[in-house]
Amino acid sequence: MDPGEGCDLGLENRLLPAFGVSQAGLAELPVAPVARPRSAAEFYDYTSASAHTSFEEVGVCNLFLQVDTRTNVLGLLLIAGRDALGGGSQPEAAFDGVLRGVPPSSRLVVSDDPGEFTRTSLSDYAGRWSFNDNTDGGALDTLPWDASWRITVEVTFLRGVSAWRYQNNAGGPIRLEPSRAAVLIHRTGPSACRPDCQVPRCGDGFTDGGERCDDGNTVGGDACAGDCQRILR
Ligand SMILES: [Ca+2]
Numbered sequence: 001m002d003p004g005e006g007c008d009l010g011l012e013n014r015l016l017p018a019f020g021v022s023q024a025g026l027a028e029l030p031v032a033p034v035a036r037p038r039s040a041a042e043f044y045d046y047t048s049a050s051a052h053t054s055f056e057e058v059g060v061c062n063l064f065l066q067v068d069t070r071t072n073v074l075g076l077l078l079i080a081g082r083d084a085l086g087g088g089s090q091p092e093a094a095f096d097g098v099l100r101g102v103p104p105s106s107r108l109v110v111s112d113d114p115g116e117f118t119r120t121s122l123s124d125y126a127g128r129w130s131f132n133d134n135t136d137g138g139a140l141d142t143l144p145w146d147a148s149w150r151i152t153v154e155v156t157f158l159r160g161v162s163a164w165r166y167q168n169n170a171g172g173p174i175r176l177e178p179s180r181a182a183v184l185i186h187r188t189g190p191s192a193c194r195p196d197c198q199v200p201r202c203g204d205g206f207t208d209g210g211e212r213c214d215d216g217n218t219v220g221g222d223a224c225a226g227d228c229q230r231i232l233r
């Protein structure tokens with residue numbers, strides 16, 4: 001170890017964020033759930049056959065994790081297109097989606113539209129969406145905090161939608177490659193030593209596996225509780 005290092009395991013140094021998104025052939029990126037004082041269904045805000053999260057765009061599919069800062073219930077939302085009432089006209093569109101490896105405790109809370117997004121097994125969901133001048137997609141909630149999981153999301157854009165994005169809590173959207181599955185990752189434990197030669201701890205500003213958040217301090221009442229185990233707002 002060199003001065004200033006808390007640890008150094010050489011090639012074993014690893015970054016294991018609490019949440020990540022990856023695609024085949026691309027490096028995993030750490031992400032954070034979109035934090036709002038809303039349940040996944042409230043944030044989806046399904047009216048006039050559409051979502052109203054503010055992420056909607058014509059021709060774009062958005063994927064993201066979301067957390068209700070009142071309850072810390074975790075959700076997953078997948079939304080394509082835009083409500084004509086919100087501005088912009090979504091041309092006739094269709095896409096299919098398959099979610100694999102969803103923890104069994106999860107619930108389907110929005111199907112946009114009814115019957116187009118369904119649970120197909122204990123751990124799988126499928127969407128077959130067609131829409132025009134509005135959005136299609138859906139929402140799950142009660143993804144577990146106390147288990148590690150990897151949810152694989154495959155989309156097939158048939159028409160009217162061509163761009164795919166992961167909406168991070170901060171820092172703008174992450175462009176996803178539409179022809180590849182995206183994997184959403186949650187970890188319940190940190191690495192022994194990070195590539196920056198620091199032992200992961202609550203309050204260091206990076207949300208390591210096992211933490212729900214890390215706002216760079218160990219005091220509560222701000223964006224993250226003092227023990228990094230509750231996302232606040
Ligand atoms: Ca719709």
Ligand SMILES: [Ca+2]
Nearest residue numbers: 201206208214
């Ligand atoms: Ca940390």
Ligand SMILES: [Ca+2]
Nearest residue numbers: 215219222224
């Ligand atoms: Ca804090």
